Amino acid sequence: MPGLEDLYREIILDHYRTPRNRGALETPPAVVAQGHNPLCGDEIQVYLLVEDGVVRDVKVGGQGCSISQSSASMMTQAVKGKPVADAHRVLDAFRRMMGLDVDGEPEDVNLGDLEALQGVVKFPVRIKCATLAWTTLAQAMDEAGA
Amino acid sequence: MPGLEDLYREIILDHYRTPRNRGALETPPAVVAQGHNPLCGDEIQVYLLVEDGVVRDVKVGGQGCSISQSSASMMTQAVKGKPVADAHRVLDAFRRMMGLDVDGEPEDVNLGDLEALQGVVKFPVRIKCATLAWTTLAQAMDEAGA
Amino acid sequence: MGLHAATIKGDFPILDRMIDGKRLVFLDSANSTQKPRQVIEAMAEFMRNSYAPVNRSSYRLAAESNDCYERARAVTQRFINARKPHEVIFTKNATEALNLVVQSWGRANLSSEDAVLLTHMEHHANIVPWQMLQAEKGFAIRWVPLTTDGQLDLTDLDRLLVGVKAFSFTAMSNVLGTITPVRRLTDAAHAAGAIAIVDGCQYVPHHATDVSAMGADFLAFSSHKLCGPTGIGVLWAHEALLDAMPPFLGGGNMISDVRLDGFDTAELPAKFEAGTPPIIEAVGLGAAIEYLESIGMAEIRQHEMDLTVYALNLLKDRFGDDIHIYGPDNIEVRGATLSFDFRGIHPHDVSQVLDQTNVCVRAGHHCAKPLMRILGTPATTRASFYIYNDESDADALADALDSATDIFGF
C-alpha cells in the first residue's frame, strides 16, 4: 500500500497553498468551462483566452481538494503562453500519465512540476481529482475552437 | 406431507367430470361476475338470478382445474334455490373452512359435499383454486344487491 | 454430451435436497434458475470481506467494493460482446429494463401518429409497459402473428413495419420455446426506420450472445434466469441511444448537479442507475456469468438441444396423441422449454401430480395471456431444462405423467 507521501508531495502542497492563476477572465473575449467531480461535489471553472493560436491567458475558479487544486494550478502554468498545439500535447501527456486512454501515439513531453502528480495513479479514487481541471480545460479549448 | 388422496377425493373428481349447473343465464334479468386466478390463468363466470330474496338460478362458465371446477359445481348446488341469507351463510362457512378471515361469529352450517374440499387446506397453493368460484359468487351477489 | 451433467449437478446444493425422501427434479428454469455454490459463495464472500457503498466514498474498502461492482459490469459487457462497459445498465430485473426503454426512449419518441410492433408470443413484460404508455400517448400497437407450429409468421412483416418506430420482440418464447430469427427481425426493423428491442430473457442464458451480430438497439435480460441472484437485471443499448435518452428514475448517482430549480444528469452508466445499486447482486451476476462461461455457452446450447430431442422423443413415444407439445419440432429453432397439454388434464392438476415426485414444472399462463388466448387454452404445463438437468430428469417427468393418467385418466 502506497504511503501518503506518494500523494502529498511538497510541490503539490505548495501549489495547493499558493495556487497560481486563480480568478476569472472577462467572457468574451475569454471562454469559460465548468467541471464537476460528482463524487465529492467539487466544482471548477476554467477561463481561457486564445488568440492567434496561442493560449494568452488562463485562470481557474471554484473549490476543490489539494489534488484537484494543485493540479489546476500546475495546469495553468503548463499551458499559459503556449501555442494551442503544445497545450494539446501537454493535455494528452498528462492524461496518459494518469492512465487514461488517449488516441494517437504518445509523444515525449516534459511535464515539469506535473510529474509530482504521478503518485496519484496509486490512489485510483483520486485520479478524478487530478484530471478535473484538465477535462475542464479540454472543454474550454473546444469552446474556443482551439 | 399429505397425499394426493387428501386432495382428489372421489366426490371431487365426480363433480369435475360431471359439473352441475354449467352454462350461462340471460343478463338481465341475471347478473354475471367474472373471476380470475392470476396464478394459473383460470377464468370463471358466475351467473346469478336472484328474485324475492331467493337464489332462483345460478350457472357457471369458464375453465379451470379439477379443484376450481368441482368447487364451483358444488357451490351451485349449495346455493341454488336458497334464500340469499342462507347463501351468505354457506359462503362464509366455506371461506372459514378454507382458512380465510371472515367477519362475524362462525355459525354451524352443514356444508354437505363441500366438506370434501377440506383436504385442500393442506395444499395452500390450491386454496385459490377452491375459493375462486366463491369469490366470484360474492361479487355476483354484490352486483345483484343481494 | 459435451458438458459433464453430473459435475454440474454437484455444483447446485439445492439439487441434493430430498423432499419426502425423493430427489428434486427441477424443470422450472425458464421461470427462474437455481444457484450454484460458486454464486452463493461469491456473494457471501463479498459481504464477509469487501462490501462497502459504491460510487460515493473514497476510502480503500469503498474503492475495492466499487471495483467488484464495475468488474461485474465488464464481465457482462464481454458476455454479450458489447463495445463499452457503460453500455451495460444494471436494473432490478428485465421487467424494469423494458420499462426503462418504454418510459425513457418511448415517452421521448412516440406520439399518436406512431406505431409500435410487438409479437403474439411476448411476455407481459414486453406488452404491458407499452400499453401503459399507449394510454398516455395514443400510438398504435401492432402484432406479428404466429404460424400454426408456433413460429413468427413473417409473411406480412414489411407491411406491419410501415410507420413503426420500435419493434420489440423476444429472442425466444418462454412458452413455446421458439427461437426467433433475431437478425432478420432487426434488419427488417432498421430497413423500416424502426429501432429493434430484443427481450433476451430466455435467450441469453442458453446461447452465446453477441449484441452486434444480433443487430439489436436494446437488449434486456435477467440475472435470476442464468444462475445469478434475483434483484438485478441488465439493459444493454448503444451508447448514442442511451446518451440521447432522458433519465428514467431520479435520485442519487444519476445526477451531476442538483439545484433547487433543477438538475443535470450524470454520464453513463450512472445516468440510469438511480440510488444505491444492486452491489451484492452484481457480484453474484458476475460470478454466474463466469460460471456459465467456464462451461461454455456453445456446450450449453448443445446440451440443451440433445436433451430436448431426447425429451421430445421420449414423451411422444410414450404418450403419442395423448400429449400435445406446443412450438416447433425443429431443434434449430427451439430451446429446451416444453409447454404441453396432457390428455386434457388441467395443468394445475398435472403439476400437482408431478409434484408428488418432486417434478417441478410451471402450470399456468406463463405471463403470456395474449398468447394463451391464441393457443386457445387458459394454461399449459411447462417443463424447462437447463444445464443441471439430464436424461434422468426427462425420464422422471415421463414417469410422473403416467401417474397423472392413473388419477385423471377418464
Next chain:
Amino acid sequence: MGLHAATIKGDFPILDRMIDGKRLVFLDSANSTQKPRQVIEAMAEFMRNSYAPVNRSSYRLAAESNDCYERARAVTQRFINARKPHEVIFTKNATEALNLVVQSWGRANLSSEDAVLLTHMEHHANIVPWQMLQAEKGFAIRWVPLTTDGQLDLTDLDRLLVGVKAFSFTAMSNVLGTITPVRRLTDAAHAAGAIAIVDGCQYVPHHATDVSAMGADFLAFSSHKLCGPTGIGVLWAHEALLDAMPPFLGGGNMISDVRLDGFDTAELPAKFEAGTPPIIEAVGLGAAIEYLESIGMAEIRQHEMDLTVYALNLLKDRFGDDIHIYGPDNIEVRGATLSFDFRGIHPHDVSQVLDQTNVCVRAGHHCAKPLMRILGTPATTRASFYIYNDESDADALADALDSATDIFGF
C-alpha cells in the same frame, strides 16, 4: 450501554478484516451498513435449500420459497407497525420507492395549479423525482428552510403549506443528523389537505418505527442501510392510497389480465411488484430486521445517543474551534451522523488521511447538493456510527484527525 457492542462487532465478519495490518473502523453506515453473518447465512441457506420462483408456480418448493418471501413482508409489516402485509411493497431501493410515489401518485394527482413542499435538507432521491415530474406537469416546488443549527425552520410552515398537495420530507437528515418532528409535520400536512411522504432511510434503521404514530401516508426506506442486502427497498402506504393509484412499472405479476387491447391490474401488493421480485434479498432483509429486533430498537437508539455524545465531546474537547460539526447539539433531535469541517482541509483530503488508518468516512456532497450550497460548502466529511461501532471507533477517528493536522496544518 445497553447493548453488547463486542458481541455485535463479532457478528460482522468484515470487521475482522485487517488492511495493512490495521483493523477496519467503519464509520460510513449512513451511506450503507455492513452485513452480519445472520443475514449472509440466511441468504446463502435460502439459495442452498429453498430457492424457487414465487407467485407463479405451484409445486411445494415454490410454495416454500413463496412463504419465505411473504414472511419477509410480514416481518417488515410488524417492524414498522403497518396494519396489513400488502401495504408493504418491495422495491429495488428507497429511491425507486420515492420515484414510485411521484410517478404513480404524483402523475395522477398533480397539475400546474398545485404545489409540493420539500425541505432544504432532502436527499437527491426526494428532490430529483419531483423535479422530473415538475418538468412535465408544471406544479410549484416549495422548500422548508433551515435554522442556523440545522433544524427545520417551521415558522412559516402553515403559509408554505397553502395549496400544497404533498409534503415530502426526511425523518432524519443524512448530512446533519437532524431528526425532524415527523408527527408535527404530518399533522400540519393533513391540516392543509396535503398527504405526507416520509423518507425514512436514515430513521428506520435507528429507531423503533410506527407508521400510525408517525401519521405518515407513505414511508420509504432501504434494506442496505439496516444491515440487509442491496437490491431491495420498502415502500409502505395506506391500502386505500395504493388501491387508488395507477400502476408504476408494467409486466408480469402486476396484472390480473392482459389482452391485446389492454390489461387489468392485480391486487396489492402484486400491483406494484412488476416482474420477478428480489426474493433472495427479501429473505436477507427479513433476517436483518429480525437481527435488529433481537438487539432491540430502543437499545440501538440509546447506544447511538451515548456514542454520539461521547464522540461530540471528544472531538470538541480535542479540537475546539478547529472542528465545526454541523447540525444540532441536542441529542434528542440528532442521530449518530456527524458531518464536519476540519481546519478548512478539504474533505477529500481528510478522508484520504483517515483512510491510512482504515477510518472509513464519506467525503462529499452526500447526495444533498442543495443543502451543501445552503451550508456554503461543496463538501463535508461525514462520520456515521451504527450498532457495531463503539467508543474505540470514535477514538480512532479523533486520532486519525490528528495526523491530518500534521500534513495539512498550515
